[in-house]
Structure formats: C-alpha cells, structure tokens
Amino acid sequence: MSIFPKRSVPGSTVTIHWNFNTAHLQNVHVCPWVRIGVKDPLGQITMLFEDHVLGLPDPEDDLSEGASPPLKYLNKNLPLMVIADYLSGRHKREKLVEILENIQSGRxxxxxxxxxxxxxxxxxxxxxxxxxxxxxxxxxTAPDDYFLIEKISLQDVKELEGKKYAVIENHSPEKTPVKIVDCTPASPGRLATSVSVFEMAPFEKKTITLSASISFLLYNEERRLIPLTGSSSPFLLRNQQILEWTKSDGHIYLLKKDKDEAFQLTGPGKTLWQRSDGLFNKDELNDDELKVYEVLKSQELIEEIRYSSNLQHDLGSD
Structure with a gap:
C-alpha cells in the first residue's frame, strides 16, 4: 500500500492506494472480502472500504506461430503517488521493478x-x-503502512541582550522534522537566506536563535509555514493578478486584467508598491504610509496576507 502524503495535519485529506493484482490467476477466479481502514493514535478505527472484490483470470496465451498478443487490460495511468512513496525512502530496486510490472496487471x-x-x-x-x-x-508493506499527523506552533518571540529568540513547540507524540529559514534582503529584488534543519523530539519545546530580521519555520514537508515574528500584523503583498510595467519616465503603471482600469504610481505610492513583496510587515508603516496604504488597498492594488500553518492564506483581514 502507498500513502500520500506521509505527513499531514488536522483538517487535511490523506489518499491511500491499494493494488489488487490478478496476474497470478490461472483458469480460476477469486472473490475475497476486503477491508481497508485507518486506526488513529487513540485506537479509533474508521473503515474506508468493506466489500467483495471479484478477480477474473487472464485468457491463456495463444502460442500459435504468428499470433499477435491480444490486449489484456484497460490502460491504467501511472499512479504517481506510488512512485513518490517509493522515492521518499530507502527501498530495494526489486520493489520498484515490482511496482512497474504491476501497474497494468493490477487494479x-x-x-x-x-x-x-x-x-x-x-x-x-x-x-x-x-x-x-x-x-x-x-x-x-504493513511496517510502512502508516502516516503521521503533526503540529508545530510558535509559543513566544523574545529579545535578550540584543539577540532575538523564538520558542517553538512540537505538539506531536512523534518526532517531527522542521526547517528554519532566516531571510536577509540583499540588493534590490534579491534575498539571501540561511537554513537550519533539525528534528524535534516528541512534545519538545525548543528555543532557537533568530539571525535575521525575517525568519520562517517550515514543517509538514514544507507545506506549513509559520512566521517567527511574534507579531499579529499581516504582511503586505502586491496584487499578483495585476500587470505591471515601468516606463522610461520611472513611473510604474498598473493594469487590472478583469477591469478596464489603469493606475499610475509615483512617489510614496510607488515606494509602497515596491516594498509590498510579501515579506514587508504592515506594522512597519508610519502614519503617512498608512494613509497611502489605505488608498492602494481600497483599489485592490495591495493585499494583506497572513502566513499561517495552513496552506491557505488569510487575505484581506486585520
């Protein structure tokens, strides 16, 4: 069996692949009763499938000279999640061969x-x-037939003697790998990063040093992202559906794709537009910049984005 993804979070969906192979049947059929289900860490069982499955044998091969081999199976798409599961760990080459051979003969x-x-x-x-x-x-594959539901949270951000620290916690009873990315703006439009990858022990609470002004924690195979800012303020991001071009006069011109509207940005408006790259926090704005921001927001030129531990971003809320 194969599971995708192997690590997930509450509120998500896990897909399970089961292969019923009938290639070994010779002049006999089978009709087993099949049970597929999931048992959670508390022992609660959820059955996903309980039914009979009919397996029919392939016809005998025509061994006469010049006979063309007949089609035996409906074409099956390559189950990529099976290959992904194989590539995610250390497996023998023979297992990959078996997977590939059973793609067409299996159901x-x-x-x-x-x-x-x-x-x-x-x-x-x-x-x-x-x-x-x-x-x-x-x-x-019973020893590998499991998946993990995990959660990491930011507990606190504090400064001591000029250094910034974040306190993170693993809420899972299982080890959980995490990745810390420190971001340092370099030349305009470029970003330098440093990365630290480690595994958190079950229920571990850990204090880490932040070496940059902007840092993020990624876990759950990097699908979940937590800003290590300690601020509830959203980040600002240019509307990614707007077409932008800069003319020789230095002004920025914006065109909405779904509306007959165009905008010219100069001065503070242009500056704020350029700074709103998804890593610029709203609480960095001064009073004058806030007024400019409200104008750009009212025209849907800039969005508020909250990077949470969810894949979906919370847009347009304070």
Missing part, C-alpha cells in the same frame, strides 16, 4: 481519509485485510 484502488480538525496527533496505521477461504492476508 488500483484509491481511498481518501479526511483528517478531522480536532484529530489526535501522532501515528495513524492502516488496516488492510483480504479474507479468502477462511484465511486473512495482510499487506506486504
């Missing part, structure tokens, strides 16, 4: 498991049972 089933918003954190194990003739066959 691929996909099940989705919606992770509740209040789901317990930790290790979720898969249930895979094939009942046939009073016997039960379990998944050959």
């Amino acid at each position: 691929h089933y996909y099940f989705t498991y919606p992770v509740p918003e209040e789901a317990p954190l930790g290790k979720y194990t898969l249930i895979s049972e094939v009942h046939s003739g009073g016997e039960i066959k379990y998944s050959k």
Whole structure:
C-alpha cells in the first residue's frame, strides 16, 4: 500500500492506494472480502472500504506461430503517488521493478481519509485485510503502512541582550522534522537566506536563535509555514493578478486584467508598491504610509496576507 502524503495535519485529506493484482490467476477466479481502514493514535478505527472484490483470470496465451498478443487490460495511468512513496525512502530496486510490472496487471484502488480538525496527533496505521477461504492476508508493506499527523506552533518571540529568540513547540507524540529559514534582503529584488534543519523530539519545546530580521519555520514537508515574528500584523503583498510595467519616465503603471482600469504610481505610492513583496510587515508603516496604504488597498492594488500553518492564506483581514 502507498500513502500520500506521509505527513499531514488536522483538517487535511490523506489518499491511500491499494493494488489488487490478478496476474497470478490461472483458469480460476477469486472473490475475497476486503477491508481497508485507518486506526488513529487513540485506537479509533474508521473503515474506508468493506466489500467483495471479484478477480477474473487472464485468457491463456495463444502460442500459435504468428499470433499477435491480444490486449489484456484497460490502460491504467501511472499512479504517481506510488512512485513518490517509493522515492521518499530507502527501498530495494526489486520493489520498484515490482511496482512497474504491476501497474497494468493490477487494479488500483484509491481511498481518501479526511483528517478531522480536532484529530489526535501522532501515528495513524492502516488496516488492510483480504479474507479468502477462511484465511486473512495482510499487506506486504504493513511496517510502512502508516502516516503521521503533526503540529508545530510558535509559543513566544523574545529579545535578550540584543539577540532575538523564538520558542517553538512540537505538539506531536512523534518526532517531527522542521526547517528554519532566516531571510536577509540583499540588493534590490534579491534575498539571501540561511537554513537550519533539525528534528524535534516528541512534545519538545525548543528555543532557537533568530539571525535575521525575517525568519520562517517550515514543517509538514514544507507545506506549513509559520512566521517567527511574534507579531499579529499581516504582511503586505502586491496584487499578483495585476500587470505591471515601468516606463522610461520611472513611473510604474498598473493594469487590472478583469477591469478596464489603469493606475499610475509615483512617489510614496510607488515606494509602497515596491516594498509590498510579501515579506514587508504592515506594522512597519508610519502614519503617512498608512494613509497611502489605505488608498492602494481600497483599489485592490495591495493585499494583506497572513502566513499561517495552513496552506491557505488569510487575505484581506486585520
């Protein structure tokens, strides 16, 4: 079985792949009762599939001279999540060969498991049972048939003796890898970064030193991002659906794609537009800049963006 993604978070969806291979059947059919489910860290079981699955044998090959081999299977798309699962860890070459050989002869089933918003954190194990003739066959990949639900949070940001620190916490009973990215603006339009990657122990609370003015924590295979600012103020971002060009006079001209509107930016408006790169925080604005910002915002030229631990950004809210 294969699981994608292997690490996820509450409120997400996990996809499970199960392969029913009938290539070994010769002049016999099978109709096992199949159970596929998920057991959470508290022992609660959610069944995703409980039904009989009919497997029919392939026709015997025509061995007569000059006979063309007949088509045996409907074409199946390559289950990329299976390859992704293989590439995510250390597996023998033979396993990849087996995967590729079974793509056409196998019957691929996909099940989705919606992770509740209040789901317990930790290790979720898969249930895979094939009942046939009073016997039960379990998944050959049972040791790897699990996924992890995790959560990292920012507890505090503080300054001591001129240095800035962030306190982060792993809420999961499992080890959780994290990545810290310190961002330092270089020349205009360029950004220098330094990266630290480490694993947090179960329920660990850790203090880290921030070496730049802008730092982010990434986890859950880098899909989740937390700004290590300690501020509730949003970041400002230029509307990415607006076409921009700069003329020889130095002015910036903006054109909305869905409306017959165009704007010319000069002075403070131009400066604020250029600074609103998604890493510029609203609380850095002075009173005069706030007035300019309100004008640009009212025209939907600049958006407020909150990088949370969710993939979806919270736009346009204070």
